[in-house]
Amino acid sequence: MRKLALITAVSLILAGCGGGSSDNSNTNEAHTPSSIQGTIDSVSGDTIVVNGYTYHVDSAYYAGEEVAIADLEKNMMVSISSNARSASDYTDGTQVGLEPTIVGLISDTNHNNGTFKVNGITLTFTDLSREIEDGDWVMVSSLPTANAGYKVLSVVKFEHSNLTESVEVEGLISELDSHAKTFKLGANLSVDYSNAQIDNDDNTELSNGLWVEVTGSMAGSVLKADEVEVEDFDEVSNDTEIEGIITWVANDQSSFDLSYKGRFLVNDNTRYEDGNKSNLTVGAEVEVTTKKANGENIATEIEFEHDDDSQDWNDNDIDLEGIVKSIDESALSFIVQTFSGNQTVYVNQNTRYEDGLTFNTLPGQRVETEAYKVNNQYIASEIEAEDND
Structure with a gap:
């Protein structure tokens, strides 16, 4: 077996260029995205395929150290940027960043x-x-x-x-x-x-x-x-393609969270491949192409890969309705009185408030909370005034 050899320090500037394209039936013109975050589909010499796009690899790195190109393997998570093509006179290939979850x-x-x-x-x-x-x-x-x-x-x-x-x-x-x-x-x-x-x-x-x-x-x-x-995906550039798993979907399917890291909005111009809007469900593995508009990430194209049937994702998608009894500013949580009893719900910087609500105005409000569970703790994705759609 090959051992991944970390050999020398390298620049963290991503200055690669993509060398291929995918067959996107719903697009007018196939093209390589400006940046990509996904897994390696295959490796052949110094050429890799990521999310269906072919790249000639000039160098690879992890934690500031160069990795031998020969040590890249299928299903490794990587990031590639080809934004700096015009500035990459010194290289004919792409720099690949390794993005492991656990080391x-x-x-x-x-x-x-x-x-x-x-x-x-x-x-x-x-x-x-x-x-x-x-x-x-x-x-x-x-x-x-x-x-x-x-x-x-x-x-x-x-x-x-x-x-x-x-x-x-x-x-x-x-x-x-x-x-x-x-x-x-x-x-x-x-x-x-x-x-x-x-x-x-x-x-x-x-x-x-x-x-x-x-x-x-x-x-x-x-x-x-x-x-x-x-x-998060706050600094993702336009025309970036991101591979991940849908971890939350709004009840009206107007937005969804990808891999718990950030939210993407869906509009009438969103294109779909190998599925349609009805396939936006938790547990769906997708490739999302995005652009920025008014500070929000808009999904311009969603390609459905397959569903994660090994997990019961529906049990992780919770709606809570009731009156907010109190908030805890230090814990960033609130207690909502539901028909089945009181429930503590946590908020964070990704929680969206609708209908003019804020965290501090929640007490006494009757709300609908869309949430997900982490180790039996409820995390609010979206909070709106009840009966306001």
């Missing part, structure tokens, strides 16, 4: 059933190579699941170096304690962020339900964070 030491491997742990997180991958052994450093690429877990796409072994001593885990925040500076990541990983740098474009504090990338070191079963970065 760390593997343990408790069971090749018979494909189970293992990385940074204490239990994972399953039936195609786990038998050449990967306990104590190896690995990169795991994955998609979110309905239960705050990880749907593993690939596991790649790589050589340890001083610059990769830090472990990395992406996932959803839950059980946030802003006083103790702790939270859970994914299903059960404990994170101590008391000495961490917080990187959030909104300049707000951390909150439950946000998707974050945490880098640091393991101290027993606790991840001691050096940096916590909130992942």
Whole structure:
């Protein structure tokens, strides 16, 4: 088996150019998107296919270190930008950034059933190579699941170096304690962020339900964070294609969240491939092409890949109706009195308020809340006044 070899420091400037196109039946002209975030479909020499587009690779990198092109593998998550074609006189190819979900030491491997742990997180991958052994450093690429877990796409072994001593885990925040500076990541990983740098474009504090990338070191079963970065699509450029899984859909299908990281609006000009608007459901794996309009990400094209039938995503899509009894500003939560009893609901920077509502005006309001669950905590995606559509 090839080991992913991190060899030299490289520039983080993305200056590649795409070399192919896909057959998009609903588009007037097939073209390579300006940027792409997705998984490698295939590798042949120094040529890779990502989301159906072919690229000649000039260089690849992870965490500021160059990766041998020969070590790129199918189903690794990557990002590619071809915005700087005119400035790329020094190269005929594309720079590829590796975007793993989890990086760390593997343990408790069971090749018979494909189970293992990385940074204490239990994972399953039936195609786990038998050449990967306990104590190896690995990169795991994955998609979110309905239960705050990880749907593993690939596991790649790589050589340890001083610059990769830090472990990395992406996932959803839950059980946030802003006083103790702790939270859970994914299903059960404990994170101590008391000495961490917080990187959030909104300049707000951390909150439950946000998707974050945490880098640091393991101290027993606790991840001691050096940096916590909130992942979103706020700075995505026009004509970017993003691969992901739909994690929330508005009741009127006017918008949806992708991989818990951000929202995309749908309008009459949105094009669909291999499906239509009715296929906008939680658990659908899609490729979304986007543009900015009035500060919002608009889905210009949605290509449906397939549905994640391994998870019951419908159980993760919750509507709550009732009167808001109180709010907790420090916890960023409110209590809503529903027909089945009181329920605590958390909000974050991605929560949308309709009908003139704000977090501080919620008490006493009768509301409809569209939410999702993270470790049995309810996170509000959208809040509107009841009976106002």
